[in-house]
Amino acid sequence: MSQTRKPYHHGNLRQALVEATLKLITERGPQGFTLAEAARQAGVSAAAPYRHFKGRNELIAEIARQGYILFGDLLEHAYNGGKPTPISALSKVGRAYLAFAKRYPGHYIAMFESGVSLAGNSALALAAERASSVMTSAAETLMADLPAKDRPPAVMVSHHIWAMSHGVVELFARGTPGGRAPFSPEDLLESGTGIYLRGLGIIPK
Amino acid sequence: MSQTRKPYHHGNLRQALVEATLKLITERGPQGFTLAEAARQAGVSAAAPYRHFKGRNELIAEIARQGYILFGDLLEHAYNGGKPTPISALSKVGRAYLAFAKRYPGHYIAMFESGVSLAGNSALALAAERASSVMTSAAETLMADLPAKDRPPAVMVSHHIWAMSHGVVELFARGTPGGRAPFSPEDLLESGTGIYLRGLGIIPK
DNA sequence: TGTACATCAGTGAACGCGCGTTCACTGATGTAC
DNA sequence: TGTACATCAGTGAACGCGCGTTCACTGATGTAC
Numbered sequence: 001m002s003q004t005r006k007p008y009h010h011g012n013l014r015q016a017l018v019e020a021t022l023k024l025i026t027e028r029g030p031q032g033f034t035l036a037e038a039a040r041q042a043g044v045s046a047a048a049p050y051r052h053f054k055g056r057n058e059l060i061a062e063i064a065r066q067g068y069i070l071f072g073d074l075l076e077h078a079y080n081g082g083k084p085t086p087i088s089a090l091s092k093v094g095r096a097y098l099a100f101a102k103r104y105p106g107h108y109i110a111m112f113e114s115g116v117s118l119a120g121n122s123a124l125a126l127a128a129e130r131a132s133s134v135m136t137s138a139a140e141t142l143m144a145d146l147p148a149k150d151r152p153p154a155v156m157v158s159h160h161i162w163a164m165s166h167g168v169v170e171l172f173a174r175g176t177p178g179g180r181a182p183f184s185p186e187d188l189l190e191s192g193t194g195i196y197l198r199g200l201g202i203i204p205k
Numbered sequence: 206m207s208q209t210r211k212p213y214h215h216g217n218l219r220q221a222l223v224e225a226t227l228k229l230i231t232e233r234g235p236q237g238f239t240l241a242e243a244a245r246q247a248g249v250s251a252a253a254p255y256r257h258f259k260g261r262n263e264l265i266a267e268i269a270r271q272g273y274i275l276f277g278d279l280l281e282h283a284y285n286g287g288k289p290t291p292i293s294a295l296s297k298v299g300r301a302y303l304a305f306a307k308r309y310p311g312h313y314i315a316m317f318e319s320g321v322s323l324a325g326n327s328a329l330a331l332a333a334e335r336a337s338s339v340m341t342s343a344a345e346t347l348m349a350d351l352p353a354k355d356r357p358p359a360v361m362v363s364h365h366i367w368a369m370s371h372g373v374v375e376l377f378a379r380g381t382p383g384g385r386a387p388f389s390p391e392d393l394l395e396s397g398t399g400i401y402l403r404g405l406g407i408i409p410k
Numbered sequence: 411t412g413t414a415c416a417t418c419a420g421t422g423a424a425c426g427c428g429c430g431t432t433c434a435c436t437g438a439t440g441t442a443c
Numbered sequence: 444t445g446t447a448c449a450t451c452a453g454t455g456a457a458c459g460c461g462c463g464t465t466c467a468c469t470g471a472t473g474t475a476c
Contacts (some may be wrong), residue, residue: 008437009452019332029320031236036429045454050431054451108312112255112375113318115234116328152396156388159377160369160397166376167368194398200403214419215468241462250421255464257419 022106067107068127155184227311235319272312273332287346
């Protein structure tokens with residue numbers, strides 16, 4: 001009957017803490033959460049999180065790790081091996097990047113704004129590495145048809161695109177500087193990467 | 206003789222608090238400072254800051270304001286009206302951007318990473334506006350010789366360049382993702398904007 | 411030049427609060443036999 | 444199938460701490476006359 005009693009064991013506290021923290025950092029920024037509050041939101045005492053995480057940092061690192069995995073999957077799927085054309089595929093990657101930042105702001109914050117360190121956390125470093133390699137190999141495919149002479153390194157190209165994407169997210173997809181830009185983040189990124197690709201010699205016109 | 210006694214009045218507490226806070230946010234991020242600690246570092250009681258600022262937010266906003274002024278000045282000086290050539294001038298602007306982020310990390314953080322709101326703070330909004338207009342008018346000069354047809358709006362171009370610059374700072378000039386990139390931030394930004402400018406049709410080759 | 415007084419810019423004590431962390435504990439679950 | 448027991452995943456109380464904020468106060472400075 002009275003099975004509505006709180007069960008003593010949560011069952012999935014680890015992930016519940018992750019999700020509570022995602023909410024908190026989405027609302028208040030990477031430093032704006034406390035273990036105590038995450039515990040409270042998960043309906044658990046303040047001491048409980050210590051059964052699963054050594055402290056704040058480990059929790060944030062776990063969120064970043066999950067984020068990098070999601071991120072890598074999304075980008076890979078969007079790029080789809082560069083089909084049907086490298087240019088259209090890259091445009092999809094750009095939109096996927098913005099969509100990720102928008103749909104998973106907590107993960108994005110943990111990954112790129114929390115100051116979490118990759119060193120000393122091999123699971124996290126691995127996930128980040130893998131996401132990064134997706135972008136690099138996309139850049140590789142992108143330039144496959146280019147004459148080898150003065151073709152820039154793929155890593156460099158992927159970093160350029162990554163930088164512009166990240167910059168658009170931070171400056172124009174959130175609320176801060178210049179208020180609202182006169183262009184949507186999507187338009188801004190698509191036009192920016194378009195001009196960049198023309199500079200690379202990939203778009204002819 | 207014993208004039209080494211602490212004077213009752215600080216003399217320049219407002220600015221001293223600004224500088225203490227700059228140090229703190231440089232070391233610990235935008236949320237990692239407290240009014241109490243800033244006061245301590247300025248050698249003053251915890252209640253004293255309230256004579257100058259209503260609270261944390263007002264202090265950070267003041268830092269951002271000073272930052273935008275510095276930033277605008279630096280960029281304007283670096284661009285120097287587009288002389289001797291627009292391309293060389295833009296390259297100087299890029300380096301000035303990175304130099305600003307490196308030399309004034311506290312200001313940079315307050316401006317772009319603290320989540321400070323421009324709305325409801327006209328002095329801050331004004332300074333930000335002005336820095337933004339420096340970049341836009343630089344983009345304008347840059348494209349002056351371009352045929353008017355399919356020349357993108359100057360605001361858009363300035364946003365592209367700003368986004369890439371900011372992305373390079375956040376992703377590759379700090380310590381976080383991918384560890385150290387194989388290229389220096391300066392090289393990355395210069396090559397990136399170079400390719401972008403070629404895409405615009407400004408660099409012929 | 412001196413004096414009275416208003417104003418300014420600090421002090422320091424006090425408050426309530428929430429956090430991080432530890433501790434001995436206990437209820438629930440899994441497993442060996 | 445039942446039982447004994449180890450292990451796991453929670454509790455709740457306690458601690459020390461630092462913060463934000465307010466308050467009546469006081470020392471220093473500026474100014475009117």
